[in-house]
Structure formats: structure tokens, C-alpha cells
Amino acid sequence: MILNSLLGYTGNMLDRADHLRRDSAAIHAARMHPTARFLILEDLKPMMAEGGAELFWARRSECPEGQQVFLGLDSQGEPRFAVDGKPDDDLPCVATDARAAGAILADGRAAIIAQARSVLDWHRRHGFCANCGAPTRPEKAGYSRQCDACGAEHFPRVDPVVIMLAEKDGMALVGRGPHFPAGFFSALAGFVEPGESLEEAVARELHEEAGIRVHSVRYAASQPWPFPSSLMMGAFAQAEGLELALDESEIAEARWVSREEVRSVLRGEGAWSAPPPLAIAHWLLQTWAQQP
Amino acid sequence: MILNSLLGYTGNMLDRADHLRRDSAAIHAARMHPTARFLILEDLKPMMAEGGAELFWARRSECPEGQQVFLGLDSQGEPRFAVDGKPDDDLPCVATDARAAGAILADGRAAIIAQARSVLDWHRRHGFCANCGAPTRPEKAGYSRQCDACGAEHFPRVDPVVIMLAEKDGMALVGRGPHFPAGFFSALAGFVEPGESLEEAVARELHEEAGIRVHSVRYAASQPWPFPSSLMMGAFAQAEGLELALDESEIAEARWVSREEVRSVLRGEGAWSAPPPLAIAHWLLQTWAQQP
Numbered sequence: 001m002i003l004n005s006l007l008g009y010t011g012n013m014l015d016r017a018d019h020l021r022r023d024s025a026a027i028h029a030a031r032m033h034p035t036a037r038f039l040i041l042e043d044l045k046p047m048m049a050e051g052g053a054e055l056f057w058a059r060r061s062e063c064p065e066g067q068q069v070f071l072g073l074d075s076q077g078e079p080r081f082a083v084d085g086k087p088d089d090d091l092p093c094v095a096t097d098a099r100a101a102g103a104i105l106a107d108g109r110a111a112i113i114a115q116a117r118s119v120l121d122w123h124r125r126h127g128f129c130a131n132c133g134a135p136t137r138p139e140k141a142g143y144s145r146q147c148d149a150c151g152a153e154h155f156p157r158v159d160p161v162v163i164m165l166a167e168k169d170g171m172a173l174v175g176r177g178p179h180f181p182a183g184f185f186s187a188l189a190g191f192v193e194p195g196e197s198l199e200e201a202v203a204r205e206l207h208e209e210a211g212i213r214v215h216s217v218r219y220a221a222s223q224p225w226p227f228p229s230s231l232m233m234g235a236f237a238q239a240e241g242l243e244l245a246l247d248e249s250e251i252a253e254a255r256w257v258s259r260e261e262v263r264s265v266l267r268g269e270g271a272w273s274a275p276p277p278l279a280i281a282h283w284l285l286q287t288w289a290q291q292p
Numbered sequence: 293m294i295l296n297s298l299l300g301y302t303g304n305m306l307d308r309a310d311h312l313r314r315d316s317a318a319i320h321a322a323r324m325h326p327t328a329r330f331l332i333l334e335d336l337k338p339m340m341a342e343g344g345a346e347l348f349w350a351r352r353s354e355c356p357e358g359q360q361v362f363l364g365l366d367s368q369g370e371p372r373f374a375v376d377g378k379p380d381d382d383l384p385c386v387a388t389d390a391r392a393a394g395a396i397l398a399d400g401r402a403a404i405i406a407q408a409r410s411v412l413d414w415h416r417r418h419g420f421c422a423n424c425g426a427p428t429r430p431e432k433a434g435y436s437r438q439c440d441a442c443g444a445e446h447f448p449r450v451d452p453v454v455i456m457l458a459e460k461d462g463m464a465l466v467g468r469g470p471h472f473p474a475g476f477f478s479a480l481a482g483f484v485e486p487g488e489s490l491e492e493a494v495a496r497e498l499h500e501e502a503g504i505r506v507h508s509v510r511y512a513a514s515q516p517w518p519f520p521s522s523l524m525m526g527a528f529a530q531a532e533g534l535e536l537a538l539d540e541s542e543i544a545e546a547r548w549v550s551r552e553e554v555r556s557v558l559r560g561e562g563a564w565s566a567p568p569p570l571a572i573a574h575w576l577l578q579t580w581a582q583q584p
Contacts, residue, residue, distance in 0.1 A: 010489045115487025126422040133420035156486050160452045194448050194521050195407025197302045198514040219511045222490040229486050
């Protein structure tokens with residue numbers, strides 16, 4: 001199912017086969033099946049095949065101990081799992097930074113990393129019940145954790161984030177966070193808070209971070225961003241004025257840029273640098289710069 | 293900031309004043325200020341003024357013990373808080389179901405309930421550290437919980453949900469969950485999973501629940517839904533066929549309906565009933581039915 005094949009970490013071709021997750025016998029059979037393959041993540045770094053630009057899929061016999069998550073079925077119906085562990089030294093694979101791997105892989109295979117990394121990271125940091133403090137155990141093929149002490153069931157987090165370009169008079173607003181490299185600018189972004197719509201989050205974040213008021217917020221596209229589990233939702237908004245008042249704890253520097261300037265930057269010829277194609281911020285800048 | 297004033301629980305007029313949350317002295321001063329007002333929620337039910345269609349804002353002297361959350365500043369700069377507790381019997385207020393209150397309140401005041409209810413519910417169910425099991429304590433005016441044992445900081449959840457109408461040949465797909473009242477149909481919906489885009493979640497849910505494939509997913513609007521902390525994202529999608537294969541654990545009954553039929557239903561004259569105006573499902577149905 002490729003709907004946004006241009007956006008990083010989208011286009012996952014696996015069928016998540018949700019109905020199997022509730023059936024522990026079916027998941028066990030899938031795990032034992034000779035065609036089952038396992039994507040090992042060591043410290044959340046996925047294994048790539050040595051010397052290639054491919055994911056490394058281990059057989060069950062090659063699979064280390066560790067939390068497993070059912071990823072789904074491939075186009076042949078063959079089961080795929082992720083496992084949190086350290087592979088044997090003699091396996092022909094290399095633990096690869098998930099951003100680097102995401103930039104290399106095509107055809108939706110980066111999306112498998114996003115799925116695997118988000119859920120395994122969640123297990124690592126959610127071994128206890130937030131409701132009562134007791135240890136929890138994984139359930140539903142890795143898509144929930146059950147507390148036997150108080151009965152609470154916990155599900156992996158997905159944190160909605162808005163990321164947006166404010167526009168005014170043919171210019172768009174880009175900013176540099178305090179920890180960004182010098183000369184690196186991106187779209188402004190922030191977490192959606194409880195009790196607000198996506199559109200309201202866009203307006204609030206632009207006001208908080210840059211001191212501008214906007215109207216006509218338009219959603220454009222989304223991507224998962226597995227660091228650890230964001231859902232990035234890209235938008236455009238019309239600013240009411242150009243004057244900025246930066247929250248310096250969030251934004252060290254911000255500027256209004258023209259379409260021509262953004263086109264130069266995306267060709268690598270500009271006065272500043274922008275996020276790579278893997279990131280929706282790149283797509284937002286590109287989409288905006290291509291408009292007449 | 294009213295961007296979607298027609299959608300339930302949107303249009304919050306309070307300035308959340310995020311920069312104050314990090315400043316515990318400022319929050320203390322706001323709490324002690326004579327203009328400070330407190331929305332009491334008893335078992336997550338907000339207080340409405342007796343005999344009126346207004347929120348009941350208590351003074352500090354009327355405020356029970358309990359978890360407090362800073363909601364923001366009103367248009368006069370006066371501080372507003374939510375508090376989880378039981379009001380004195382002699383206060384002229386009534387604990388009101390949050391859906392009923394949301395349906396009654398206009399001008400974005402329902403959005404205050406969404407904000408208050410989501411964050412207070414999160415505190416109720418997140419007193420312990422998911423990472424290590426130790427008790428946590430509230431920080432940042434109620435917008436985080438800190439674990440002193442392992443150092444983890446936890447933030448309120450916002451769970452992205454897609455809710456959508458699949459369309460084909462001038463018909464839209466509505467369904468009835470197993471626990472819905474008889475004759476009550478709505479748009480299909482489901483949680484976004486780790487590692488997928490919003491558009492992919494729409495396609496996956498429609499396939500899982502109704503057995504249909506879709507393309508051209510179009511985001512339309514969003515609303516917060518504080519039961520407990522969903523961000524509902526409404527979309528339309530083009531179905532490839534009309535044949536359904538229902539997942540009966542999720543959908544007891546589904547049907548393709550015409551625009552004329554939906555218009556009748558929304559007038560209260562149809563053969564089935566739809567969600568009330570508070571819900572984005574109503575807005576999706578109405579928006580779709582008004583199209584030519």
C-alpha cells in the first residue's frame with residue numbers, strides 16, 4: 001500500500017495482519033514457520049546486509065533472544081518479525097543507524113524500520129505499569145503490554161507532531177533549533193497537545209515559537225518518524241504578518257525565505273542547508289518552492 | 293483561536309501560555325492570584341453552573357485538594373486551572389458528563405473540557421514510571437511527570453485516530469460497532485499505529501474492518517476527543533469496490549448510503565441514526581452529503 005511513496009518511512013508493503021495478533025497460536029506457528037524471517041535491531045539499530053543496501057532478514061535459528069514484535073506478512077504471505085537483540089558475530093549484517101538506513105532503502109522498506117524501531121523502543125521503556133508500578137508483560141504479538149497486578153492494558157504510543165510552513169507575501173518561515181548545526185534550517189514543529197485539533201496545534205506552535213498569528217491552516221501530508229514514535233503531520237498556514245518574536249529556548253534563529261532561495265538550497269547551492277529527502281520538512285519545502 | 297469552530301471540542305480561547313509552565317514561581321503566583329479560577333472535575337466530570345449552560349469556575353478558596361493542571365490565561369490574562377477533586381456540597385455546581393457538557397457549551401468552551409479531562413485522566417492513570425516502576429511526581433504545571441528514581445520524564449498521551457468515509461459511486465460507507473445501539477451508524481475509525489502515515493492508517497483500517505481497498509485518501513479536518521485523549525483526524529477515501537468483508541469483532545454491520553439518505557438521517561428522518569454534531573463523524577457525513 002504505497003500512498004505517499006515520496007515520503008520517508010512510508011509505503012510499508014507488509015500486511016500487518018492485525019487479526020493474527022490476538023491469536024497466540026497463530027503467532028507461534030508463524031514464528032516457527034520455515035519462511036519466517038526476523039529483522040534484528042541492536043540498540044534500536046536495524047541490521048542491513050553486509051555490503052548492500054538491503055535489510056538483513058535472519059532465520060529463526062539465527063535469531064537472538066529478546067523482545068519480538070510481529071511486523072506482518074510479506075506479499076508471499078511469509079511472516080516477518082522484529083527482534084530486539086544482538087546478532088551472532090558471524091552473521092553477514094551490520095547494525096545501521098535508522099536514519100541512515102531510512103535514507104538508503106527504497107520501495108517502502110524504510111517503513112519496516114519505522115514500525116520495528118517504534119514498537120521495540122516502546123517495549124524498552126515501558127516494562128512497568130504506569131497505573132500501579134508493577135511489571136507488565138508483552139501481549140498481542142508485541143502490540144500491547146498487560147499488567148497482571150491491576151489489569152491495565154497498555155498500547156504503544158504514537159505522538160502526533162505538527163510541522164509547518166507559515167507563508168506570507170511569497171515567503172515561507174524556516175527556523176533553526178538551538179541544537180541544530182550552524183546554517184541548518186527547517187520547518188517549525190511541535191507536539192500536538194491534549195485538547196486541541198491539528199490546526200490549532202499549528203497555530204499555537206507558530207505563535208509560541210515565532211510570535212506570529214496564522215489563519216487558513218491546510219494539512220498537506222504525513223509520515224511516521226520513529227525517533228521514537230512521532231506521527232509527523234505537515235501543513236501550510238497563512239501568516240498575518242512578518243514580524244517575529246522568537247522563543248529562544250526553542251528557536252535560535254528564524255527567517256522568511258523565498259521560493260527561489262528554497263529551490264537553490266534544495267539543489268545544494270544555497271546559503272543554508274535543509275533537511276534531507278527522508279524528512280517531511282524537505283517535502284514541505286519542495287512542495288512549496290514548486291508552487292508558482 | 294477558532295479555526296474549526298464547527299467541530300466539537302475545538303476553538304479553545306485560552307492562551308495555554310506554555311512558557312509559564314516551566315516557571316514554577318510564575319505558576320504558583322498565578323494560582324494565588326485573586327482572579328485565578330478553577331474548573332473542578334469530579335471523577336472526570338466537569339462542573340457546570342447550577343441551572344445554566346456555563347462552566348462553573350471555582351475560586352481558590354472553593355477548590356478541593358487534588359491534582360491541578362494549568363489550563364492557560366483567559367482573554368483578560370486571568371489564570372485558569374483544572375483540578376481533580378470533589379467540590380463542597382454547597383457550591384452551586386453540578387458534575388456533568390463531559391459529552392453532555394460538550395454538546396451544550398458554545399464558543400470553544402467545550403474545548404476547555406477536552407483539555408482538562410485529557411490531562412487529568414492521564415495523571416490518574418500514570419502515577420508510576422513505565423520505565424522503572426517507581427512513583428512519579430507532576431511537573432511543568434501538570435504537563436509532565438518526573439521519575440526521580442530513573443530520571444525519565446513522561447508526557448501526556450495524545451492518541452491519533454483516523455475516522456473516515458470511504459466513497460464509491462455516490463455512496464459512502466458507514467458501520468455499526470458491536471457495542472453501538474441498534475440502528476446507530478457512524479464513520480469507521482481506528483488508532484494510527486507506529487510506523488504508518490495517517491493516509492496508510494485510513495487504508496489499513498478500511499481493509500481490516502470492511503475488507504475494502506481504497507486510494508486517494510484526503511484529510512479533511514480534526515478534533516480532540518477526550519475519552520480519554522484521542523486526536524480524531526477525519527478523512528475521505530475512494531473505494532475500489534463495493535463488496536464488503538467485515539471483521540465482526542470490530543464491525544457488526546456496515547452499509548453503503550447515498551447523500552440523500554444521509555441528509556434525511558441528519559434531519560432526524562432517516563432509517564438509522566448518526567453521531568451528534570459534537571462528533572467529527574457528524575461533520576464528515578454532513579460535509580459529504582452537502583457535496584453535489
